[in-house]
Amino acid sequence: MKPTRRESDTPESFWDRHWSGMTRPSSGMPSAALERLIAGRPAGRAVDLGCGRGDDAVWLAKKGWQVVAVDVSQSALEAVQRNAEKAGVAGRIACERHDLSRTLPDGPFDLVLSMFTHTPLEFDRAAMLSAAATLVAPGGLFLIAGHGSLAPWSWSDPEIQRPKAQDVADALALADWTPIEIADYPREAHGPGGQVAEVLDSITALERPIG
Template identity: 40%
Template sequence: MTTDSTPSDAELWDERYRESRRIWSGNPNTALVREVEGLTPGRALDLGCGEGADAVWLARWGWQVTATDISRVALDRAAEHAAEAGVAERIDWQFHDLGVSFPKGEYDLVSASFLHSMGDLPREEILRRAASAVAPGGVLLIVGHAGFPAWEHDHAHMELPTTDEVLASLELPPGQWDVLVSEEHERVQNDPDGNPTTRTDNALKVRRR
């Protein structure tokens, strides 16, 4: 008898997070902050929450957050971050392989920031499910990379759609949604040697009528 020794996506991400005590900066994504600051806090869903910076920021601003990730290592770190920030009671951490399972309920904000994966991620299908989880009057915010820096060789094969391509893939019913933001933006990120470099990302923000 033979067994498939190929690691699952969850195992790949757990291994990635174990490489360092902290993978990300611990700060919320700048696009999320910019696009959410003016919204009235309600129920939020954070897809691919990683170590929890976005979820913690949302909770601090009064949102009741459901935050999901495929890595239990990341979720454990995120829960520690929330406890340290004093907002643990405002965040429900959930393990999901979003290609297999999805959080229940409707949300006033659904956020998917950099939902790119090293594995086989059905991103378009997941984002359509994200749109269906937006409550009437609620907002879907999708932030992605428009390109990868030279040092990230492992991602060279990854498809990086434009906001127009993301919008088309959502297959939103005509007349039921408004496009609020669809644009590229630049941000500064340090390279592995600590040198600041400019990266280009994009953001799509739509509201259900």
């Protein structure tokens, strides 16, 4: 159930209401792009920006990564801690609360994730992604997933043009970084009333050069 946006909402209050209202159990499954794109990469230090209940963070920790899980919502971070303890990886996950429009954790990281960091509140996502790029260690991977298009029942106006994967890469202007994947994938989305629509998931993965 999506929380109703209130005039007095801050990012923390909005997302606390969202995550505390979640009754469906966490899936425990990683994002498909994450699972695909880190295959063969050695485990290192990772940060999950806007981690939600921590499916990606917990999965990475189970693979041997040391993970900093970041969210503006304390309710989300408490869910991450519970899921990490249940999975036996609490010692490999540190939770930090950040409003990503204001602060970021201390880098560097071998893997920086920004997986669907969208919000109906005012938020300069492009500026956040530019700042997040500075957290990537030499040889590290910056993995960004976003909504390239929206379903009609989405929080946001589906008529608003969303940046595609190449648009995200162009805006970052990291010309000396190596593109690992820049692609938009169609996906069938299902709405709360049984609606079905095709949407795009945009994946931008860039590797920072060494030296």
